[in-house]
Amino acid sequence: MAVLVTGGAGYIGSHMVLALVDAGHEEVVVLDDLSTGFDWALPPEVRLVVGDVSDQALVTETILRHRIDAIAHFAAKIVVPDSVTDPLGYYLANTVKTRALIETAARTGVKHFIFSSTAAVYGEPETVPVPETLATNPINPYGRSKLMSEWMLADAAAAHGFTYVVLRYFNVAGADPRGRTGQSTPNATHLIKVATQAALGQRTHLEVFGTDYPTRDGSCLRDYIQVSDLAEAHMVALNHLRSGGDSLTLNCGYGRGYSVLEVIEVVKRISGRDFEVRLSPRRPGDPAQIVAGADRIRSELDWTPKHDDLDAIVAQALAWEDSLAKRNRR
Ligand SMILES: NC(=O)c1ccc[n+]([C@@H]2O[C@H](COP(=O)([O-])OP(=O)(O)OC[C@H]3O[C@@H](n4cnc5c(N)ncnc54)[C@H](O)[C@@H]3O)[C@@H](O)[C@H]2O)c1
Ligand SMILES: O=c1ccn([C@@H]2O[C@H](COP(=O)(O)OP(=O)(O)O[C@H]3O[C@H](CO)[C@H](O)[C@H](O)[C@H]3O)[C@@H](O)[C@H]2O)c(=O)[nH]1
Incomplete structure (x- = not known):
């Protein structure tokens, strides 16, 4: 069994890679186009495939070669104000490319999918805290681009027989407590x-x-959630799916x-x-x-x-x- 981490050279993905390596029993493969990620953020034992999540030939080859049973999909564009000025760029990066990845996963028989969603799917809630049962109502293209991916994932899982966990992150912050990785994008806006x-x-x-x-x-x-705690949420989500657990949609915050x-x-x-x-x-x-x-x-x-x-x-x-x-x- 091996995990494919898309966007694994980025901020949150690199913490997930460390969590998998620290757990010691995984073959970990990262697929990243290095648009905002860094190859030096990865430990040497991890295989990096440089490429785009929507490159179906490359992703198919990667999944089959490494016998990937689970995908953790982090790769995306992530800046809310940029999504307002460039909505089509965000729908391409976050929705259209995620559709291609889900299709490749379904065709190659990947069993489990963990998706990086966002609190932005809730939009402007009238009261807080916000339970998962609240109706989604995103107020920016970033949130809508992610919500559409959630819907595609649920529909494809039902049709093609794989299971998923959607994790709706609130505001992610902090760094690996051992100082091995952190938020490295020079022009980050967080x-x-x-x-x-x-x-x-x-x-x-x-x-x-x-x-x-x-x-x-x-x-x-x-609601600021520490990034290693968030990576750990992915680890327990992966264990849940591999133990036969049902698909879930969960908030990640404190x-x-x-x-x-x-x-x-x-x-x-x-x-x-x-x-x-x-x-x-x-x-x-x-x-x-x-x-x-x-x-x-x-x-x-x-x-x-x-x-x-x-x-x-x-x-x-x-x-x-x-x-x-x-x-x-x-
Ligand atoms: N940072 C936050 O506060 C936050 C909050 C909610 C959700 N998220 C979600 O978490 C995920 C990771 O965010 P992050 O903060 O680590 O961002 P990041 O920019 O550091 O990481 C994204 C990674 O994906 C790669 N990438 C982008 N597009 C790609 C593509 N088409 N093909 C292959 N690789 C590609 C980038 O090179 C980068 O390494 C995203 O899906 C984001 O929407 C982040
Ligand atoms: O220089 C700055 C930067 C941010 N802010 C404010 O700080 C708050 C947090 O802003 P961030 O840019 O750190 O994060 P966002 O809340 O805009 O978005 C983050 O959390 C969202 C979910 O809540 C999404 O998931 C998104 O991907 C992620 O970047 C906002 O009120 C923002 O206006 C400032 O006042 N000054």
Whole structure:
């Protein structure tokens, strides 16, 4: 049995690869076009196939050669505001290419599929936390591109007899606690990444996008899940499917929200550095608040998070950013 990790050279995928390697009993194959990923993020024992998930000849050959029984599909475009300005690019990358991958998986008899979905499928919920039973209502093309993939996956699984777990990630943050990988995209837009770069003097300032939201301090509320805990959710999802478990759709978050201003305060306190914060207008496509209803994943899977601590998440992000800066200077 072997796992194919698409997007395994990226931020979250590389943590999944480490989780599989650390578990010690897997052949792990990564398929990545290296558009936003890095080959150095992978341990040497992992086989990297450089290519596109929609290249059906390449994916078929890879699945058959390595006897892949499960695919964890991370590869995607991920920036919400970019999806607003380039919706067709996002529907191609996240929906059309995922369709091609699901088709290849079904044709080659892959038994299990784990899909990286997003809290963005819920859109602008009126109350938080958000259970999986809430009707989906995405408010940006990124969320819609992922929701369509969820639907394709469910329909194809029913028709072709494979099982899946859809994981709807909330805001992913932090880095491998052992410092082996982290968020490495130079122009990443994620709040904690940008704030740590500001703290380390790599950016002149940080903008807060919107201070007039109906939240406790006017800035947006998000549920930040540590990336190794998220990788572990994939590991238990894989075990569930391989043990004959049914298909599932699960939120991945801790069930607690922090505001943008609160996150900035934590970054300043943990780093011991002050930096300029500019209060700016709202960013297109942002919901005011989104927090996971986090009960189902704990009841359906044997998942016990180990890193539910914003101070520790920020400390890991700072340590990773610092090591990246040293790597780039070499
Ligand atoms: N980062 C978050 O907060 C977050 C939240 C919710 C969901 N997600 C989802 O998690 C997944 C991983 O996100 P990430 O933050 O690690 O992003 P990332 O950009 O670091 O990783 C994506 C990886 O996929 C590769 N890739 C992109 N398109 C490809 C293609 N067509 N063929 C082959 N490889 C391709 C990239 O080179 C990169 O290595 C995505 O599906 C994203 O939508 C992320
Ligand atoms: O420089 C910045 C960057 C972000 N923000 C704010 O911080 C919050 C979090 O923004 P991120 O860009 O870090 O993350 P998003 O909530 O936009 O999106 C993330 O989480 C979503 C689910 O909630 C999706 O899954 C998506 O893939 C993932 O990037 C938002 O209110 C955003 O406006 C700022 O104020 N300044």
